[in-house]
Amino acid sequence: MNDATGSGIREPWSRSEFEAQLRAMGRNYHIHHPFNVRMNAGLCSPAQIRGWIANRFYYQFIIPKKDAAILSNCDDRATRRLWIARILDHDGYGDYQGDAEGGMEAWTRLGEAAGIPRNELWSLQHVVPAVRFACDAYVDFARRSPWQEAVCSSLTEMFAPQIHKDRLAGWPEHYPWVQAPGLAYFRTRIPLAQRDVEHGLAVTLDYFTTRAQQQRALDILKFKLDILWAMLDAIEKAYPE
């Protein structure tokens, strides 16, 4: 314990030590979940892959609502100008800005490439209750919390590039029945996640400055890691081997 004052109040971590503490939380990332490990090793059945795609779609479905909740709570114009890109990344741009299709469309293509018709995916009929509860908890947290805390909760994306790279590397060999163009979502997310993390980390390192606040940031990140973990627990149970 670093208690320089002798008062029981711990010194804050330096910026780089705080970042290292946040990054160390990657040990709890769903990349280590048994279902993901099996998926990555090529051991999932087509029904399990389809079940994962259809359920993970609900995460895609709530992300723009989560980001809109953060925007609605954010008083800082400079942050809003950057944050709004996240909504457009997922929803696409509409006719005004040139009609970029966005991540939800790319995920829909992934579903189609794996044999899930568009309407079936969007009907959410395959989404199991615990996946819905877990994702809804993320939106709820973003609605009720100071926007900087909600920004901090997005930092699981620090660990996402590797999980996307693993899928790009493994799926063509393990799951050749998933048509290759369907994997585009994973490719496009890598640079976007890196960009998002750069911004999210800057907000987090600036906002959580006392040791108690830094500890709170770690708790928030754990809460979000638990959401992703709980989703895979539920998917694993719904689609047994």
Ligand SMILES: O=C(O)c1cc(C(=O)O)c2c(n1)C(=O)C(=O)c1cc(C(=O)O)[nH]c1-2
């Ligand atoms: O496939 C994954 O494992 C994974 C994880 C995460 C994440 O770590 O939160 C995101 C994504 N994908 C993703 O595609 C995405 O757009 C995304 C946005 C966010 C967020 O919290 O705002 N996380 C993630």
